[in-house]
Amino acid sequence: MDAIQHEHIQRVEVSWQNVGDHAEIYVKDSGQVILDELKDKIFTPFFIIKDVGVCLGLFIVYSMVKEFQGTVEVKQEASYGAVFCI
Numbered sequence: 001m002d003a004i005q006h007e008h009i010q011r012v013e014v015s016w017q018n019v020g021d022h023a024e025i026y027v028k029d030s031g032q033v034i035l036d037e038l039k040d041k042i043f044t045p046f047f048i049i050k051d052v053g054v055c056l057g058l059f060i061v062y063s064m065v066k067e068f069q070g071t072v073e074v075k076q077e078a079s080y081g082a083v084f085c086i
Helices: 057-067
Strands: 012-019 022-029 047-049 053-055 073-075 082-085
Touching: none
Parallel strands: none
Antiparallel strands: 012 022, 022 082, 047 053, 073 082
16 A cells, blocks of 8 residues: 655635625635546545555545535636545
């Protein structure tokens, strides 16, 4: 098993805004960009990316948000690695 390396994430930002009758929470990191072909897979339990490791945390977040009738979307921004909108 390869070790999980997190040195590539240098900065994480969390922000929110009210949109009508709900709030949107944005979590941005400065890590690697999530490839389009992986966006639908990263929320599945025990999804493995060789360079990153086992991706169980996103499955847990996704499950908790869905339990409260919320959504989680992955967006990309040129100045960040990934942006998650909850």
